[in-house]
Amino acid sequence: MFFKKRKKKEDSKSDDTHEEKSPAELLQRDLTCNIKRIKEEVGYSSDVIVREFSIGYNEQIPSAIVFIDGLVEASIINDSLLKLLLEEPNIERYFKEWNPIQLLQTKVVALDDVKIVLDWETLFQSLVDGETIVLVDGYPQALSGSARGGEQRAIEEPQTQVSIRGPKDGFTESIRTNTALLRRRIKNTDFRMETKKLGKATQTDVSILYINGIAKDKIVQEVRDRISGIDVGSILESGNIEELIEDETFTTFPTVYHTERPDVVAANLLEGRVAILVDGTPFALVVPALFIQFFQSPDDYYTRFDISSGLRFLRIMIFFISLIAPSSYIAATTFHQEMIPTQLAFSIAAQREVVPFPSFVEAVIMEVTFEILREAGVRMPRAVGQAVSIVGALVIGQAAVQAGLVSPAMIIIVSLTAIASFATPSFSIAISARVIRFALMVCAAAFGFYGIFLGLIIMVVHLCSLRSFGVPYMSPLSPLDFQGLRDTFIRAPFWSLDRRPALINEDNVKRQGRNQSPHPPTEEEENQDET
Incomplete structure (x- = not known):
C-alpha cells in the first residue's frame, strides 16, 4: 500500500510536468538576461565558468558557453566546441537558412549527447550534471552537450574484499x-x-x-x-x-x-x-x-572445489566461534564446571583466585575494551592505527592480568573471538556477530548452556522469519532445496552447478549444459587417436 500511494503521488507530479510551462520558466531571447539569470541562480559561484564570445566574422552573433569547472574536461571543450565555433569562417552564411541552435547541433558542435534546452529547469539540471551549455543571443533556446571529465580516482584493487586469485579491479566513485x-x-x-x-x-x-x-x-x-x-x-x-x-x-x-x-x-x-x-x-x-551469501568469497569460485569447500566450512565455524566463545566460557566456569577437564579446571580456578569479578563481568570488561581498541585502530591514521590496536591489546591485556582484573584464560578467549571476527569474509555479518555475542553472554550468565541454546534457537527462528525482497533469507536451507545445497556449506564442482537458485529465478534456471564434467579418454579413443 505504501508504494501504491507513493506511485499515485508521483503520477500526479508527472502529470503536472506535462502541463504547458509558464513564460517565466522558459529561456529568454536576450543573452545578457540569460547569463545574469544563471549567475544569480548559482549565487555567483566562482567555479561556474561563463565564457562569452562571438560567432562569425562579418555578422558577429554574441554567444556564450557555461560549465562548472572540475566537472568537465577542458581539452574537450577547447577542441570540440570553442575551436569549431571561433574558427569556422562561413558559419554566418547559414544563419539565414538555419536556426543557429539547430545548425550548431547538427553541423558544428562535436560533443556527445547534444540536446536542445528550452526551459530553465532542464538547463540547470544539465549544468550540475557536468554538461556544457551553449547560448546564442536572440534565440530562446540553448544547447547542452556532454564534456564530462575532471579528476577521478583510478581503478584500484578492492580494499574490503581482498582476493588471492581473481580480478584485481574494483569499483570507483564514478x-x-x-x-x-x-x-x-x-x-x-x-x-x-x-x-x-x-x-x-x-x-x-x-x-x-x-x-x-x-x-x-x-x-x-x-x-x-x-x-x-x-x-x-x-x-x-x-x-x-x-x-x-x-x-x-x-x-x-x-x-x-x-x-x-x-x-x-x-x-x-x-x-x-x-x-x-x-x-x-x-x-x-x-x-x-541470502544468509549463506555472506560467507562466500570470490576465491571460492576461482580455486578447486575441494579447497574452497573446506575454507567455506571453516568460515562458518569461525562465525559460530565468534558468537559463542565468550558465552561458553562464562557458562562453563559459572554453572557447568563438571564439563571442564579436571586438570584444566584446577588451572582456571588458580588463575581466577585473585580476580574479584565473576566471569560475566570479566568477559564484558575485556570485550568492551577490545571494541574500544578496534574502533581506535580504525579511526586513527593508517600509519599508526594498527600499531595502536596491537600494542594497546598487548599492554592492556598484560596489565589487566598483572593487576588481577582478568584471568589469562579470559585473555585467550577474547583474543580467539577477535581473530575469528576478523576472519569472517563479510564485514556486515561480522558486526552482527559482535552485537549478538553480548546477548549470548547475558543468557550464559543467567542460565548457562541452556541460555546459550535458547538464544541460538531464537536467533535461528528470527533468521528463518526474515525475507529479502520476498525471498526467504535462509534459502536454500529453509525452505529446503537440495539443488541449492550444492553451493551453501560447500561448493560443488563448477560443472555440477548447472542450475540457478530456484527461488531467485523460476523461469530461466538452466545455467549451463549437462555432461560438462571432465573425463579422460577411454582406451578405444586413445587407440583411435594413435591410428
Missing part, C-alpha cells in the same frame, strides 16, 4: 566507470540498466541493473517500486538507500548485500539478482541477499 566494468564482463544485449535521480538536494544518479530473461520480473518490479518510493533530501552513499529499501529494519543481520568487486556483482546478476549502483560510492548493492 557510476559510469562502474557500469563500464560490468559491461566488460557481461557482453549481452539483455543486460539492462535503468537510471533515476534521487535526493531533492543532491540529485544523485542511481542505476538498477539486471539481466532480462534471467532476473525474475517480480523482483525487478519490487526493486523499481522501492526505489521510486524514496523521497529524501539527499543520497550520499549506497548505505542511505540500503536502509530505505530493506525488508526488516529491526534486525542485526544484513538483508542487502554490498560489495565493491565488479566480478561479484556480475556473478550475482548472472544468477538472477538485481544490482543497485549509486554515483559517488564504490559500493554496489545486490538483492535479494
